[in-house]
Amino acid sequence: EPEVTQTPSHQVTQMGQEVILRCVPISNHLYFYWYRQILGQKVEFLVSFYNNEISEKSEIFDDQFSVERPDGSNFTLKIRSTKLEDSAMYFCASVPGTDSPLHFGNGTRLTVT
Amino acid sequence: AQSVSQHNHHVILSEAASLELGCNYSYGGTVNLFWYVQYPGQHLQLLLKYFSGDPLVKGIKGFEAEFIKSKFSFNLRKPSVQWSDTAEYFCAVNAVGRDDKIIFGKGTRLHILP
Numbered sequence: 102e103p104e105v106t107q108t109p110s111h112q113v114t115q116m117g118q119e120v121i122l123r124c125v126p127i128s129n130h131l132y133f134y135w136y137r138q139i140l141g142q143k144v145e146f147l148v149s150f151y152n153n154e155i156s157e158k159s160e161i162f163d164d165q166f167s168v169e170r171p172d173g174s175n176f177t178l179k180i181r182s183t184k185l186e187d188s189a190m191y192f193c194a195s196v197p198g199t200d201s202p203l204h205f206g207n208g209t210r211l212t213v214t
Numbered sequence: 215a216q217s218v219s220q221h222n223h224h225v226i227l228s229e230a231a232s233l234e235l236g237c238n239y240s241y242g243g244t245v246n247l248f249w250y251v252q253y254p255g256q257h258l259q260l261l262l263k264y265f266s267g268d269p270l271v272k273g274i275k276g277f278e279a280e281f282i283k284s285k286f287s288f289n290l291r292k293p294s295v296q297w298s299d300t301a302e303y304f305c306a307v308n309a310v311g312r313d314d315k316i317i318f319g320k321g322t323r324l325h326i327l328p
Contacts, residue, residue, distance in 0.1 A: 134315065142257070143320040144304060157315055192258060199308075202248055203316060207257040 107193050107206035110150065115214055122178045122209045124193030133176045134194040134203065137138065137161070137181055144192070183213045216241035218310045218319035226325045227295055235290040235322050237279075237305030244310040247288040249279055250318075253301045261303070263289065275299070297328045 106125045106182035114120050125135050134145040150168055158166075165176040167179045176195075180187055192212050219231040221236035224262040239245060260273060262273025279290045305319040 136318075144306075144318040146315045146317065149315050202260045202263050204260075205250075205258040 105193055105195055105204050105206035107191075107209050108180055109209060110207065110208045111212070113212045113214065116185060117182050119179050120183055120190075120211065121212070122180075122191050122193075123204055124178070125174055125175045126193065127193030127197075127204055128174070130195035130197050130204070132156075132196045132199065133168075133170070134196075135178045136192045136194060136205075137189040138192065138208075139186075139189040147178075147191075183211075185213050187211060188213045216245075216307055216317055218307050218317055219306050220303075220305050220319035220322050222322045223320070224323045224325070227328065228327045229297055230244070230294050233290070233292040233295045233299075233324070235286045235303055235305075235324070237290065237319060238286050239288065239305075239307040240286065242308045246308040246310060246316075247287065248306040248308075248316065249273065249277070249288075249290050250304045250306060251301050252304065252321075255275060258304070261290070285296075295326050297326045300324060300326045 105127055108123045112120055119209055133150040136144050138144045146159050148162045148168055149156045164180045169177050190208045192208045193206040196203055217240045219238045220270045247264040250258045251261045252258050258320045261277050262271050262279055272278045277292050279288055280289050300325050302321045304315045304321045308316045
């Protein structure tokens with residue numbers, strides 16, 4: 102069964118550095134999402150992406166965050182200048198269309214020191 | 215905006231006990247409902263979903279959930295739990311026709327004693 106894949110599985114970075122989290126959604130899916138889960142807290146929606154543009158973003162997704170689908174297969178999340186509170190598990194998800202369950206990747210654990 | 219409430223943050227049961235995890239949502243329109251599970255050290259996996267039709271839906275590993283529209287609820291049940299069911303369980307809702315994102319509850323951590 103096709104899967105959403107995310108790399109790296111664990112990223113450690115220093116405060117203020119830029120990070121790029123990478124995701125390869127399932128190939129025939131059209132909608133892409135980033136969620137995050139701070140340790141011990143709930144899964145939070147960050148952003149949804151469709152037709153090469155952001156369709157919705159949460160208040161968490163401020164100017165420090167950006168998403169891109171650079172080559173038709175990868176879907177990246179960039180954090181320009183990381184803060185300690187960005188430490189979390191970041192999940193990528195994709196769906197073939199709306200009203201479908203999300204297919205999640207394994208997540209990238211981001212640790213900001 | 216829609217929201218999801220999970221009543222129990224931490225549940226401890228013995229093996230073979232019956233399980234019911236509560237989930238309520240707030241949205242007056244048509245919804246799609248989901249339960250996801252996250253086993254220790256693993257990613258989120260779909261347990262079951264409700265889109266329409268029979269309000270009693272069956273998922274993997276013997277789980278089921280019942281959609282009660284009048285109560286805005288979608289409780290997860292399993293008649294006899296196993297040690298391997300130890301995980302965190304997340305209820306999630308999508309407001310049909312409103313937006314395409316899914317909102318998660320805060321999760322219920324289930325610990326099964328062997």
